[in-house]
Amino acid sequence: MSINKFPHFFSKSQNFKQMKTFTSLLFSISIMVVFTQCAGSQFVNNPPFVVESVTQHQLTDSNNNDKGTLFKIALKNVDTNAISFEKIYFNNKGTNVLMALTDENTLITAKFVRNISGRNLVLHKDPKKEIGNKPPVLVEKPPFKMKDNEAVLTYTENGITKYFKLENIKKGKAVIQN
Structure with a gap:
């Protein structure tokens, strides 16, 4: 059956116009999505809380081996009913945070723990002997560049996720953790 036997609304020019309209609509939606995503990852300059101090402490064990970094952030004027703290990103790593309320301020802590225990991998030509190997733990990368x-x-x-950049982080005393 040739295309000429169909009614006039299936003509080539009509199909071309519909395809052009569809392509334009799809392109417009794609551009809006890209710009919406870019706008969502911008940093907040004036957060609804006051940063009192930001310190990082080296985590060590009793033998003074480096085990990672402990972050402490002291905040004031935090409306805990409207704000919840989720993650902190530092040195190209991300981790969840813990929040503690004191009489004077809100304390946010986070641990970046290094996996320094040597992994005993079994590498063998017989794959059955490698069954006990565990996959590596993947580190969450930040979605933006940092100094x-x-x-x-x-x-x-x-209900809206926001990002606040913490600068000039002070180095505190080492913390021993076994």
């Missing part, structure tokens, strides 16, 4: 002395605190305010 060495910067961290990014992720929080949700009224």
Whole structure:
């Protein structure tokens, strides 16, 4: 059956116009999605809380071996009903945070733990002998670029995820953790 036997609304020019309209609509939606995603990852300059101090402490064991980094962030004027803190990103790693309330302020802590225990991998030509091998733990990469002395605190305010850049992080005393 040739195309000429169909009614006039299936003509080639009509199909071309419909395809052009569909392509334009799809392109417009794609552009809007890209710009919406870019706008969502911008940093907040004036957060709804006050940063009192930001310190990082080296975590060590009793033999003074480096085990990672402990972050402590002291905040004031935090409306805990409207804000929840989620993650912190530092040195190209991300981890969840813990929040503790004191009489004077809100304390946010996070641990970046290094896996220094040697993994005993079994490499053998017989794959059955490699069954006990565990896969490596994947490190969460931050969705943005940071300098060495910067961290990014992720929080949700009224259901919207926001990012706040922490700069000039002070180095505190080493903390022994077994």
